Amino acid sequence: MTQTAKIAFIGAGNMASAIFEGLIANGYPVDQIWVTDRSEEKLAPYAARGLKATTDNDEALAACDIAVLAVKPQVMKTVVEAHRDAIQQYKPLLVSVAAGIDAESLSNWAGDDVAIVRCMPNTPALVQTGASGLYANALVSEQQRQQTEEILAAVGITLWVENEAQIDAVTAVSGSGPAYYFLFMEAMAKAGEQLGLDAETALKLTLQTALGAARMSTQSDLAPAELRRNVTSPKGTTEQAILSFQQQGIDEMVLKAMTACRDRAEALTEELCKD
Numbered sequence: 001m002t003q004t005a006k007i008a009f010i011g012a013g014n015m016a017s018a019i020f021e022g023l024i025a026n027g028y029p030v031d032q033i034w035v036t037d038r039s040e041e042k043l044a045p046y047a048a049r050g051l052k053a054t055t056d057n058d059e060a061l062a063a064c065d066i067a068v069l070a071v072k073p074q075v076m077k078t079v080v081e082a083h084r085d086a087i088q089q090y091k092p093l094l095v096s097v098a099a100g101i102d103a104e105s106l107s108n109w110a111g112d113d114v115a116i117v118r119c120m121p122n123t124p125a126l127v128q129t130g131a132s133g134l135y136a137n138a139l140v141s142e143q144q145r146q147q148t149e150e151i152l153a154a155v156g157i158t159l160w161v162e163n164e165a166q167i168d169a170v171t172a173v174s175g176s177g178p179a180y181y182f183l184f185m186e187a188m189a190k191a192g193e194q195l196g197l198d199a200e201t202a203l204k205l206t207l208q209t210a211l212g213a214a215r216m217s218t219q220s221d222l223a224p225a226e227l228r229r230n231v232t233s234p235k236g237t238t239e240q241a242i243l244s245f246q247q248q249g250i251d252e253m254v255l256k257a258m259t260a261c262r263d264r265a266e267a268l269t270e271e272l273c274k275d
């Protein structure tokens with residue numbers, strides 16, 4: 001059913017392109033995908049590949065069943081209000097991926113009575129390894145829930161949350177999460193060089209190790225703590241590195257960072273949604 005759903009991506013930036021490129025790689029027909037942007041230059045390569053590309057958001061809203069709102073939170077209000085008439089006329093399901101923009105505000109800006117799913121995806125959708133948290137407002141039908149879920153399930157795992165506030169926690173875990181792992185990879189590769197490896201070797205070993213650990217932990221029945229213990233021989237080498245991380249307070253450091261992320265999502269709601 002969703003194989004034929006026409007999807008519009010309003011804003012063809014990092015997050016939108018990760019999702020639609022992931023969908024295309026998974027076999028979604030390109031001519032069912034609309035992408036819009038202010039930049040013609042950004043759209044040209046997509047048009048050349050057969051996606052429906054336009055700078056006219058109204059045209060895309062008119063043509064599609066689902067509109068993924070993928071502009072920055074700071075411009076969401078302006079964009080939604082500017083296209084209120086088309087939204088009211090064509091009533092697409094709105095799927096917002098914006099951090100910190102609540103469903104009630106989106107609904108107000110869109111002129112009310114609009115089915116809205118808030119989605120917090122992440123960029124590994126590009127390689128069909130995404131993770132999306134989803135929250136639906138009361139106007140979203142069961143069929144629309146299924147449609148949304150099927151689209152996002154094509155590019156990764158999907159989990160519905162029970163209350164909207166949990167979307168901010170999802171943001172802290174998986175929405176922003178890829179950046180934490182990239183940061184750790186950067187640090188490991190740098191340290192590998194400082195310990196005497198050439199840059200290319202240090203990076204290759206780091207990335208393969210990240211991939212191996214991610215794959216093992218997702219495919220194993222064992223919890224990450226158990227997998228860690230299996231690498232850590234008593235009086236061996238790993239033990240010293242783990243002790244060093246723990247003595248420097250890795251749990252507290254991670255909790256503090258993720259709390260700051262969650263708090264920023266809440267602050268965006270205060271800044272951008274409370275008129």
Ligand SMILES: NC(=O)C1=CN([C@@H]2O[C@H](COP(=O)(O)OP(=O)(O)OC[C@H]3O[C@@H](n4cnc5c(N)ncnc54)[C@H](O)[C@@H]3O)[C@@H](O)[C@H]2O)C=CC1
Pocket residue numbers: 010011012013014015016036037038039042057070071072073075079097098099120121122123175176
């Ligand atoms: N980048 C990420 O890893 C994630 C981003 N998000 C959310 O995705 C949204 C987009 O973020 P990014 O893709 O990183 O930003 P981005 O800046 O790469 O993309 C936004 C795009 O929207 C376009 N745009 C601006 N005004 C427009 C308009 N009136 N009509 C059509 N297009 C317009 C811009 O030209 C730009 O290409 C944000 O709300 C963010 O919170 C959510 C999860 C992860």
Ligand SMILES: O=C(O)[C@@H]1CCC=N1
Pocket residue numbers: 099171175176
């Ligand atoms: O940094 C941001 O605000 C966006 C939302 C989650 C990931 N990137």
